[in-house]
Amino acid sequence: MNTINGSTKNFVILGQPIEHTLSPAMYNAAFGALQYNGVYLACLVPEDKLAEAVQGIRALGIRGGNVTIPFKEKIIPYLDGITEEARLIGAVNTLYWEEERLMGANTDGLGFLKALQGTEPAAFDFSGAVILGAGGAAKAVGVSLALSGIPKIYVVNRDLAKAEGLARILRSIGSRVQILNWSNPELKGIISQTPLVINTTPLGMDPKIDVCPAIPYEALSVDHLAVDLIYKPAETLFLQKAKNQGCRIMNGLGMLLEQGVLSMDLWAGLEAPRAVMAQELERW
Numbered sequence: 001m002n003t004i005n006g007s008t009k010n011f012v013i014l015g016q017p018i019e020h021t022l023s024p025a026m027y028n029a030a031f032g033a034l035q036y037n038g039v040y041l042a043c044l045v046p047e048d049k050l051a052e053a054v055q056g057i058r059a060l061g062i063r064g065g066n067v068t069i070p071f072k073e074k075i076i077p078y079l080d081g082i083t084e085e086a087r088l089i090g091a092v093n094t095l096y097w098e099e100e101r102l103m104g105a106n107t108d109g110l111g112f113l114k115a116l117q118g119t120e121p122a123a124f125d126f127s128g129a130v131i132l133g134a135g136g137a138a139k140a141v142g143v144s145l146a147l148s149g150i151p152k153i154y155v156v157n158r159d160l161a162k163a164e165g166l167a168r169i170l171r172s173i174g175s176r177v178q179i180l181n182w183s184n185p186e187l188k189g190i191i192s193q194t195p196l197v198i199n200t201t202p203l204g205m206d207p208k209i210d211v212c213p214a215i216p217y218e219a220l221s222v223d224h225l226a227v228d229l230i231y232k233p234a235e236t237l238f239l240q241k242a243k244n245q246g247c248r249i250m251n252g253l254g255m256l257l258e259q260g261v262l263s264m265d266l267w268a269g270l271e272a273p274r275a276v277m278a279q280e281l282e283r284w
């Protein structure tokens with residue numbers, strides 16, 4: 001634990017619920033390793049107190065922080081500006097200061113790409129991606145993939161209006177997008193032809209670990225990389241089934257780490273100690 005004194009710089013994460021967050025463990029370990037005089041705290045913010053919470057950040061000289069469910073979209077009107085990527089995604093996960101302006105960024109998508117690059121250097125040769133789900137995480141992943149130039153993206157979701165909303169954003173960036181529902185008979189052929197399949201739904205997340213997205217797993221092969229944004233459990237049923245088909249697999253821990261590394265850079269140009277942060281996440 002870092003020594004806390006009158007000069008300690010404060011960072012916060014705002015959310016509701018917040019008890020499950022790994023962010024304080026990850027960032028406080030990083031501050032300790034850097035001998036940076038900072039502390040990172042989780043703040044449980046009642047849903048109707050977001051405006052006051054942001055005022056608090058401004059009034060108390062909080063140096064930066066993060067935002068999680070349910071405030072990632074709702075916080076935007078209270079900020080002085082957001083990055084272009086956050087605008088496209090429509091959500092913010094990082095708060096930082098640009099001189100006197102309290103800004104919002106979204107490091108989830110780029111964090112996902114960096115994790116992909118780290119474990120899978122050939123990832124950017126991918127010709128297309130299948131995104132399972134169309135919620136907030138799917139938007140971050142989809143926008144980053146589209147910005148990175150992946151030409152064809154398939155979005156599989158129950159709520160087709162939500163999928164259409166995501167498709168419009170991705171098309172505006174230049175990707176070709178097709179929307180499918182889970183029972184579409186074309187899904188098998190599409191998956192077999194598309195080397196990157198990403199689960200962005202919460203299906204299989206602890207404690208409901210015995211469920212997985214309903215896709216034709218037999219379409220997966222050694223030519224695929226299957227990615228799950230879930231990191232608890234480390235190997236979801238989706239990843240187990242993909243592994244049984246011979247796929248390479250990746251869970252969400254790398255994305256969590258990389259979005260944190262990017263956030264630290266925005267706060268104070270801090271060079272994040274990646275290995276220490278990864279070790280702390282693994283430990284938790």
Ligand code: NAP
Pocket residue numbers: 108133134135136137138157158159162200201202203205229230231252253255256257259
């Ligand atoms: P979200 O906005 O609520 O979106 C959830 C998506 O999953 C929606 O598209 C929803 O479909 C779909 N879905 C939910 N239950 C389903 C079911 N029973 N059958 C089929 N589809 C279902 O959630 P989110 O913020 O995107 O988070 C999604 C997951 O990503 C969570 O597990 C979260 O922990 C993980 N995540 C990980 C990281 C990381 O750093 N690794 C970062 C962010 C999120 P409908 O639209 O049809 O309802």
